[in-house]
Amino acid sequence: MNYVQLHNDVSMPQLGFGLWQVETKDAEPAVTKALQTGYRSIDTAAIYGNEGQVGEAIAKSDIPREELFITTKVWNSNHGYEKTLEAFEESLIKLGADYVDLYLIHWPTPEYDDYVETYKAMEKLQKEGKARAIGVCNFDISHMQRLLDECDVKPAVNQVECHPYLAQKDIKDFCEEHGIQMEAWSPIMQGGEVLENHYVQEIAKNHDKTGAQVILRWHLQNNRVVIPKSVTPSRIEENFDVFDFELTQDEMEKLDSLDSGTRLGPRPADMNVK
Numbered sequence: 383m384n385y386v387q388l389h390n391d392v393s394m395p396q397l398g399f400g401l402w403q404v405e406t407k408d409a410e411p412a413v414t415k416a417l418q419t420g421y422r423s424i425d426t427a428a429i430y431g432n433e434g435q436v437g438e439a440i441a442k443s444d445i446p447r448e449e450l451f452i453t454t455k456v457w458n459s460n461h462g463y464e465k466t467l468e469a470f471e472e473s474l475i476k477l478g479a480d481y482v483d484l485y486l487i488h489w490p491t492p493e494y495d496d497y498v499e500t501y502k503a504m505e506k507l508q509k510e511g512k513a514r515a516i517g518v519c520n521f522d523i524s525h526m527q528r529l530l531d532e533c534d535v536k537p538a539v540n541q542v543e544c545h546p547y548l549a550q551k552d553i554k555d556f557c558e559e560h561g562i563q564m565e566a567w568s569p570i571m572q573g574g575e576v577l578e579n580h581y582v583q584e585i586a587k588n589h590d591k592t593g594a595q596v597i598l599r600w601h602l603q604n605n606r607v608v609i610p611k612s613v614t615p616s617r618i619e620e621n622f623d624v625f626d627f628e629l630t631q632d633e634m635e636k637l638d639s640l641d642s643g644t645r646l647g648p649r650p651a652d653m654n655v656k
Contacts, residue, residue: 384625395423401432402567414443417445423453434477451484463500484513486539489653498528502533542565570597
């Protein structure tokens, strides 16, 4: 496993296991398989509805808590100082945990203008040791800049949609400038058309790897954290098997050239659902 060092010296696995769109019935066995495979970073969220199953899988494993990196997120309807603190305690109970390693704002919902107060509550949680690191999801540069201007603790992570068709270079540059770790959700575009791209297929053949493994490797070599999701045991293993090869500079540039700005999810400024 590769690790990244967050700006507050917390060490985070560069490859994690994502739980977005994992149904409740599938979550516990999927996390159990991921832990058995070697994943130590698990990414869930209140809105996913599977924090309880994540907690059950962790409790049944024999892995010491300090070896795990658990991420969860506050949902849009719980923005605001007090509501964020209450939502966090509910997540802890579901996870069966005393603390989380990373707590994130799921979306900025800028129309409501309440993410700064939400983040200030998270600063309190970090100060109390209940969250080892705090950060954001789906924040544009303007949203991140406002936190830098108005809050005391800069985000450790910004988790955004990112794959070869949406490389998010501007956000990556901003994050690197300010010591914020970029993390990619939907890193292989939900197994969609990008896997069939001729460059991806050509590079996969060169390394005797799958298209998904090539794209995950591309993320790793671009210094992003990735959290691929699957409930299929063989794919959970496949997505973890990305540390025994390296893409050449030419291969990296070919994958970089695929950026077309194509999104699967909404633009952060437009996502104002509570």
